[in-house]
Amino acid sequence: MKKAVAFLCLLSLLAGSAAGCGKDFTVVLTTGLKKNEVFRIEKMSCTLPELMVYLTNLQNRYESVYGEKIWEAKAEGISLEQEAREQVLAELAQVKTMALLAQEREVTLDEKEEQRVAAAAAEYFGSLNEDEVAALGVDEELIAQMYREYALAEKIYRQIVENVNPEISDDEARTITVLAIRMEDEQEARDVCLQAKEEGADFEALADAYSEDTVVSYSFGKGEMEEPIEAAAFDLGKDEVSDVITAQDGYYILKCVSTFDEAQTQLNKEKIANQRRNEAFNQEYDSFVNSLVRRLNEELWNSVTMIHDENVTTDSFFAVYSKYFQTA
Template identity: 25%
Template sequence: MTGNKRFFQMMTLPAALLILLVGCGESSDYVAKVDGEKILQTELDDALREQYGTEVLDTLITNKIVELEAKKEDISVSDDAIQEEYKELAESYGGEESLQEALKANGLTEQSVKDNIRMYQLTKNVIAASIDISDEEVAQYFEDNKDNYGQKEQIVASHILLEDEATAKDVLAKVKAGEDFSELAKTYSIDSSTNEAGGEIGYISRGQMDEKFEEAAFGLEKGSVSDIVQTSDGYHIIKVTEKVPAEEAVFEDIKDEVYATVLEERINDEYTSWLAEKQEQYKIEKM
């Protein structure tokens, strides 16, 4: 999904507090002590209810409306779809282990996240069922955003970053003498994020790096090495190992992708009005 971390942050509060705010029994157990004085579980529960209770209750009411609408329209979310979304979320955190650490830090479980994913997807599916998107609308969106879909010009580059010009000149001389660029990067580069990888930065598009760095790098031929390039970071020696030319997108090739984007935007735009309309249709009683 797009913006996985943002979605995760949005859903954290209700999921973390749900067990405390809904159906938790009275308890005399304490949750902390200050100089021997107890802070009771009931005090924590009451404070959470007071601070977040309305927000969580509204979320539960919204979820119930979505579930009722889904049942009415025979709309569901498959386990495979939930697992795929969870997998993408894990990848956005750098892997399953990193995600599990984030869940633990936020007091969440894998199941609570999957429950939120299910509700997130169910909401989208229910609203999507009420949206009609024409071929003309999709085609116009593509024309208006064509640059976002085409292949931008890219290079694959490595660099050796030096602190002073004198050292940079010495290292450049070694490169020109035929010494291995990768080994020189490991030995001399002060860029700790790339030196162990032989200075490899990877794919670069315009607008990602310092302007002077890009001007030199994009002007190089495949396999060639730059002269010394000074930026605010220091003195660079740049090597380009691959060049990917810009390529304009063809609408028919990505029509489904464009449709999905248009649908996502329409769902976001219409969610508030859709929910307000449904709230008018259902009898909602808050105790």
């Protein structure tokens, strides 16, 4: 069951990622591309070997956990392999676009960063066996170019958001913890609610006996739960039990465990700050993207498939990058 749930989460993640970034990749023109060019954004080209590095690393990471048959699974008629391909296309399009933005702003890597690029490329390329080099069609120079563009993408992102330091109050980021009982029958929920409000009632025992959910304890901040649940939860005092709450998936009874989880509130502050930094970046990124001509080699793109070869197991492209480019 846990593996199935994890798979569904993975499928949702891939679908969401492709939908989020892929919408920016509009096919404007499909002529004038070289044979091995998957796409071109202005003068920035993405070749088939680059795409295969991303796709194969993603493939092998997930196969090591879920097995080879994971790609056959479908959701709404779309296979996970199709979703993975779209995710890789979207990620590469975004990296190339951000590298272009860096060029426009004359952002470059310094000498130490170039040394890290060279060291990372040497390590990753050196980890590939002959079959992997042949299957991917790469050399060390191309790997260095890919790491350089990725580093530029990160650098331009940091430059754009470095002055975005939003002040977030404790109240805005406040995270609370509640126990919850969810039931499908309203009258039964009202009966259990009366029991929960009795002096000395064991709320957790009632949850074990009556709740339709296996999870009882929830910690969340504002904007993270359905509105009726959130409103009732944030209105509770410590150890107070709510009335029956009508929600989309049933009837809830809540008991407040903590009105202010300091550690979780601090984490939520960081989460909200990152969201605002991303909003600031996306505003500039979207404006830049809309001015670009993008070309997709549909024939080549449609021919791309995963590599199924027991000798092609490389999965460390991004791990090696992280080793040399740890961001604060």
